[in-house]
Amino acid sequence: MKFRQPTAARRHHLQWTHHGGVYATYFVEPLDYGLRQPEDKFGVADSHESLVLNCPDDTLLLSLQAPLDLVDVMNRSLDQVDLQRTPDYIKETLEGYRRIAEIAPLTRIYTITFPINKSQLNGQEPSPREIAAQLAAADELLTVVDPEGDFNFRPVPEGLLPFIWNHNLMRGSALEHAPQDPANASPSTAPPTPFFHPGILDEGARTEKSFRRSFDPMLKAMVRLDDGHVINSYQAMLTPMSFQPAMAFPGHSEFLSVLDGIPDVSVDWAMRIRRRDRESAMKLNEKVLGKLGVQLGERDSDVGFHTQELRRKVDTLATYNDTLATNENAEEVEFTTVLAVGAPTQTDLTRCVGTLRKKYRRLGIRLDAPRGAQRKFWMLLNPGAPADSVYTDYQHITATPDWAGFVPFTTARLLDDTGPVIGVNLLSGLFEPLHFNFLNKARSDISPAIAIAGELGSGKSYFMKTLLSIVADLLGQFLVIDRSPAGEYTPMLDTIPGSVLISLDENPRFTLDSLRIFSDPHKARSITLDTILPLLNIPVVSSPGILLAEILQPEHRAAEELRSLADVRDYLARKASTGRGRDADDQHALVRAMDAVEAPVLFDRALPPMPLAATATVVRTHTLALPTVDELTLTHAYANLPWRKRLGHTLYELVALLAREQFLKPGRFGMFAIDEAYHLTATNVGKQIVEEFVRDGRKNEAGIALASHDPKADYATAAHNLVPNRFGFRQRNPVLAANEMEWLGVDIERDAYLIKQLRENTSPPVGRKETVAPNRRGECFIADGRGRIGRGKILGPAREDRARAVSTTPQQVMI
Known part of the structure; x- marks a missing residue:
């Protein structure tokens, strides 16, 4: 059956329809939701209740799922990047583009359409005066609907309406890209304005079925493209027939959020809402309750299921009426919801519909695809579609606080809008790229500090090396302490020009003598005294000190x-040798102590000083004997430390002090990375250095990256409380898993199931060898600087040579 799309004319974000209505459509910015705390989620619900209380009748809420524009993803990856000076990063971005294309991420477009006025064009174009008047009316309505700008409504471009129409015709079969927000689109990348494709809707797909099956609850949409190719799309319009009597918020009422978590099922949804004031709703409820009472009285002597059903209706209506009676701010909402499923074949459609119904059955919601109403329901997903009695036939009624619990406009976004792509979002179910612009956070007065936690082999070091390779590619520099015996950070140096390997064993290549490294004599003196005196076990206030x-x-x-x-x-x-008295004794004491240390990395004048301008510096500390936490914190144990452990501890702190002096200054971005961070954070000097990086890094364009097995024990003070970007990888130990989730900001008592997810469903090892499947590697929980918590998958470098260097270790650590 041929049919006419509703738009007669469109100007800006306004739409004049053939049935005489004027509508305004806006992009909606969904509110952050994800795994946030309940108080944050109640704030999101309050914003939705305010929205529905102010929307005019017949407002259309629309959400379309479409393939993400990968060119836009690449442009975001190159934002604020000097393309002339970063060839390695450009190579990585291009390879990352190919990898993301294979993943085929999706996105959700949220729009809202308000009826503005009645205006009959009679085949003419709207005049400038008409356009100005309707624009003014739309602006006035917008200040009423969203006065505080919670949803950041933005006018859609004129081309969005054809996009929505064409998308609905080819749902599930064509790979169009999501339209860009006009606020972010550039003239050079903006696509040409599309037009409305003509199409045919065959309800029940009768053109290809026998008469007996010609009433199947489905649609077949057919569109002929410009090149003559015909697109066939098989679709089903589903609507909820019943909800559970009590859908608790948060956790159970968000029935639209499950649509993105179903593999290989693409679903759009539309919701048409009308409102009735509290007094009118309560009067109508009294009438309905009276009619139910009469029916119950007539069946008082009968015993049957129909009587029980009537009593349930009475109880439900009474509960609903109590909600309106006790909440003077509540009003009644009538809403009709349509879930549109599309697929390239009828077999695929049947599978998708079955999967969707099964998912909702577990939530206590029954979905149905009404026969004979498929085409009318399909029209609901097009802004400006005329009202139809079928929308009233399948509407539901609830109070505004309960409707707000649906929170339809939410998102599980994580990290940043621009910057390098480090992985994909798992919580949303759409696999959107995760942009992490940590190098430029300092320019936004945000700390670029990063903390990572997880068990051995969970992916911590792999992620750390990924971050460091990004720093090098973007013209920054880094220093990493490599504690692994095999030197897992060493292969990465072969792919980074200007890299340096520092070894602290008996045959070092560079010296860490601070008197030779720092040209400022005062700085050199202070660092030497801070490190050498503890190494020699000489008190600061003693005569030798x-x-x-x-x-x-x-x-x-x-x-x-x-x-x-x-x-x-x-x-x-x-x-x-020439002196006498107390000074000679002190001099002898200092010489004997220095000779006893036997540290050529400090006392060999033939070694060149460690270069501070190197792009990549790996300091290997695997040969150092380091003290335990107890030996560092207990006074008597520290006083009796053997020379070997004392030297290891001093060199560890010295490297940290060098990194502080190297990076905590204006200029080139620098990152200090510490794997197995407890060796540093357990000391007073280490805690101080970490705190300085966390607090002052944004002022000096310097970052710090920490990795640990137990953040509760190892991340003290600033490292535990002030690091904004946190990544939690698999941890199977129940105590450490609880510590990790609590550190991420999860309420471990209320959301204990997330601890189980971390232990059992985050890069889970399987089989005898406990290997992680390639497609499950890199999974983690993420808490970003905006207080959002979600799940992601770290992808690692896309360049083949860099990926090999980052992932190859003799221990075959699985990620």
Whole structure:
């Protein structure tokens, strides 16, 4: 059956229809939802209740699922990137584009359409005066509907209405791209304005079926494209026939949010709403209740199921009336909901409909596809469609607070709108790319600090190396402490020009002598005293400690030409051999302590100083013997530390101090990365350095990345409370899993099921060898800087050479 689309004329975001109505359509910015705290979700529900209380009758809420525009994804990945100076990042972005294309992510477009006025064009174009008047009326209505801008309504472009029409005709069979928001689209990338494709709707697909099956509850849409190709789309319009009597909010009432979590099923939805004031609704309820009472009286002596059904209706109506009676701000909402399912074949459609019904059956909601009403329901998904009695036949009635619990305009977005793509969003079910613009957060006065948690082999190091490769590609620099015996960060250096490997074993290639590294004599003195005195087990206020502080005064160093720690040692030895008294004893004590350390990385003057301008620096600490937490925190245990552990602890802190001086200054972005962070965060100096990076990194364009097995134990003070970007990978230990989820911001008592998800359904190892399937690697929970919590999958580098370097380790760590 041929039919006419409702639009007679369109100007800006206004639409004049053939039946004489004027409508205004806006993009809706969905509110953040996901796994947030209940108080945040109640705030979202309050915004929806305010919306429905102010919307005019016959307002249309619409949500379409469409393939994401991958060119737009790539443009967002290149936002604020110097394309002339970042060839490696451009290569990574292009390879990432191909990988995302294989994933085929989707998106949801949310719109709302308001009836504005009545205006009959009679085949003419709207005049400028008519357009101006209707635009003014639309603007006035908008200030009433969303006065605080909760949903950030934005006028749609003129081309959106043809897009919606064409999308509805080819639902489930064509791969059109989602239209860009005009606020973000550029003239060079904006697509040409589409037109309305003519189409044919065959209700029941009678053209290809026998008479007996010609009344199937479905549609077949046929569209002939410009090249002569015919697109066939098989569709079913489903509507909820019944809801559970009590759908608790939050957690059970959000029945539209489940549509994106069903694999291989693409569903659009539309909801038409009307409103009735509280007094009129209560009067009508009294009349209906009286009629039910009469029916019950007539059947008082009967015993049967119909009587029980009448009593249930009475109870339901009484409960609903109590809601209106006790809440003076509540009103009545009449809403009709249509779920539109599309597929390229009838077999696929049958499977999709069956899957959708099964999903909703578990929620206590019965879906049906009314026969004979499919085409009329299909029209509801087109803004400006005329009213039809079928919408009233299948409407439901509820109070505004209960309707607000549906929260139709929500999203599970995570991280940022622009920046490198590090993975895909799993919580939304649409696999949207996760942009993480951590390098530019400092320019927005947001800390670029990152913390990672998870068990061994869960993907922490893999993600850390992914972040560091992005830093290098975008002209930043990083220093990472590699504690692994196999040197899992070392292969990455081969893919990064200007990289340096620092080894702290008996045969180092560079020195960490701060007197040689820092040109500022005052800075060199302070860092040397902070590290060397604890290494030598000499108290700061002791006589040898004061003597060393005096020797390192800039004037004294210049006069005696003391350019290195080796020079200081030789100077003390000369003075001790010719001197007498207390000073000679202190000098002898310092020389003996320095010789006992046996640390060429500090005292070998032949080694070149560690380069501070290197793009990538990996400091290997696997040969260092490090003290335990108890040995660091208990005074008597620290005083008796063996030389080997004391040296390891000092070098660890020295590397952190060097990173602080290297990165916490204006200029080139720098990131300090610490895997197995407890070796640093367990010390007072380490805690201080972490806190400085977290608090002051945004001022100096510097970031810090921490990785740990137990964030509750290892991330103290600022690392636990102030790091805004948190990633939680698999943790099967129940205690550590609870610690990790609590650190992410989850209420572990109310949402205990998420702990089970982390333990059993986050990159789960399977089989005897406990290997993780390739498609399940990199899964994690994410808490971003906006307080949103969700689930994601880290993809890693897209470039083949970089991916091999990042993922290859002798231990074959599964991610």
